[in-house]
Amino acid sequence: MSFLTIERLTKTYDQIVAVGGISLDIEQGEFISLLGPSGCGKTTTLQMIAGFVEVTSGRIVLEGRDLAEVPPAKRGLGMVFQSYALFPHMTVAQNVGFGLEMRKVGRAERDRKVAAALQLVGLSAMADRYPRRMSGGQQQRVALARALVIEPSLLLLDEPLSNLDAKLRDEMQGELRDIQERTGLTTILVTHDQSEAMALSDRVVVMNRGVIEQVGPPEAAYQTPSSHFVASFLGRTNTLDGVRAGETVTVRDQRWTVAGEGTGAGAAGPIVVAVRPERVSFGAGGLRGVVRKRVFQGSQWFFDVESEAGQVFVLAPNGSGALPATGETVGLVWSAEDMRVLARDEAAPR
Ligand SMILES: Nc1ncnc2c1ncn2[C@@H]1O[C@H](COP(=O)(O)OP(=O)(O)OP(=O)(O)O)[C@@H](O)[C@H]1O
Numbered sequence: 001m002s003f004l005t006i007e008r009l010t011k012t013y014d015q016i017v018a019v020g021g022i023s024l025d026i027e028q029g030e031f032i033s034l035l036g037p038s039g040c041g042k043t044t045t046l047q048m049i050a051g052f053v054e055v056t057s058g059r060i061v062l063e064g065r066d067l068a069e070v071p072p073a074k075r076g077l078g079m080v081f082q083s084y085a086l087f088p089h090m091t092v093a094q095n096v097g098f099g100l101e102m103r104k105v106g107r108a109e110r111d112r113k114v115a116a117a118l119q120l121v122g123l124s125a126m127a128d129r130y131p132r133r134m135s136g137g138q139q140q141r142v143a144l145a146r147a148l149v150i151e152p153s154l155l156l157l158d159e160p161l162s163n164l165d166a167k168l169r170d171e172m173q174g175e176l177r178d179i180q181e182r183t184g185l186t187t188i189l190v191t192h193d194q195s196e197a198m199a200l201s202d203r204v205v206v207m208n209r210g211v212i213e214q215v216g217p218p219e220a221a222y223q224t225p226s227s228h229f230v231a232s233f234l235g236r237t238n239t240l241d242g243v244r245a246g247e248t249v250t251v252r253d254q255r256w257t258v259a260g261e262g263t264g265a266g267a268a269g270p271i272v273v274a275v276r277p278e279r280v281s282f283g284a285g286g287l288r289g290v291v292r293k294r295v296f297q298g299s300q301w302f303f304d305v306e307s308e309a310g311q312v313f314v315l316a317p318n319g320s321g322a323l324p325a326t327g328e329t330v331g332l333v334w335s336a337e338d339m340r341v342l343a344r345d346e347a348a349p350r
C-alpha cells in the first residue's frame with residue numbers, strides 16, 4: 001500500500017467532468033506535481049484530497065485510512081493557495097500560530113512550534129510584522145510556515161508561486177525544494193508551469209481534460225513523452241506530420257527506422273514525429289529549410305527554421321562551431337533515437 005492512493009477518482013458537475021477517473025500512487029517523501037493546462041482538473045483533484053470538494057466516485061486512501069468519512073480539519077493536511085489568505089489583522093507569528101490555537105495547543109508549545117516554522121522559511125526576524133508590510137514572497141513564506149506548523153502528513157500546494165515575479169519565483173522554488181527535502185514531507189504541487197514542475201518534482205503527473213496523460217520523473221516525461229499532448233506541453237518541441245509503414249517513418253523524403261517502445265513506434269493511425277530543438281543539428285542532407293530567425297540566448301543559440309515540413313526550432317550550444325546565418329539554406333538532421341513517433345492529436349498545443 002502506498003502512502004497515498006488515489007483510485008478512479010471522479011468529480012462531475014452536472015454535465016461537466018472535472019476529473020474523469022484518475023488513479024495514482026504516491027510514496028512517502030515524494031514531491032509530486034500535477035501539471036496541465038487551465039481547466040484540466042488539477043485544483044479539483046487537490047481539493048478532493050483536502051476534503052473541500054466532495055468526491056463523485058472513487059477513493060482516496062492516506063496511510064491506510066480511507067478519507068471518505070474524514071472531515072477536512074481531521075485529515076492532517078497543510079495547504080497553501082495562490083492567494084496567501086493571511087489574516088491582515090494578525091502578525092506573522094499570530095497567523096502561523098492560528099492553526100495550533102484552533103487545535104488547543106498550549107502557549108509554550110505553540111511559541112516553540114511557530115518559532116521553528118518561521119526559522120524553516122527564513123522569517124524569524126519578521127515574527128511581529130503585519131502581512132501588508134511584507135513583499136509577496138515573504139507573505140507566501142508566511143503561508144507556507146502556517147501550513148508546516150501543524151506538522152502535516154501531506155502538504156498540498158495550489159499554484160503557490162504564480163503571483164510572484166519571475167526572479168522571486170525562481171528563489172522560492174529553490175527554497176520550497178530545500179524545505180521539502182529537509183522535512184521529508186510528502187508534497188503535491190499543482191501548477192500549470194511546466195518548467196516549475198520539472199525543476200521541483202520527483203515525478204510529474206501530466207493531466208489533460210480531467211485525465212492523467214503520463215506519470216513519471218521529469219526527464220522521462222520530457223525525453224519519452226507518451227502522447228502528442230505531453231510532448232507539446234512539456235518544454236518546447238517540434239512536431240512534424242509523418243507517415244508510418246511498419247518500422248519505417250517518413251517525413252517528406254526523410255526516412256527513419258523505428259523499433260520498440262523507446263521511439264513510440266506503437267502509435268497507430270496518423271502520426272507526428274516529435275523531436276526536441278536541442279536534438280536537431282545542422283548538416284548536409286536532412287530536411288531542407290531556411291533560417292528565418294536566430295537569437296543569441298547566452299549559453300545557446302535559438303533558430304527558427306522554415307522547413308519543407310513546417311516550422312522547426314533548433315537549439316545549438318554556444319561554442320558549437322560555425323552556425324548558419326539568417327536567410328541561409330540548411331539541412332536539419334536527427335537520428336531515430338532523438339525522436340518520438342506519436343499518434344497525432346489535433347488538440348495538442350502547438
Ligand atoms: N464549482 C464548479 N462548478 C462547475 N464546474 C466546475 C467547478 N469547479 C471546477 N469546475 C470545472 O471543472 C474543470 C476543472 O477545474 P479545475 O479548477 O480543477 O481546473 P484547473 O486544472 O485547476 O485549472 P486552472 O489551471 O485554471 O486553475 C473546469 O472545466 C472547471 O470549469
Ligand SMILES: [Mg+2]
Binds near residue numbers: 042043044
Ligand atoms: Mg486550479
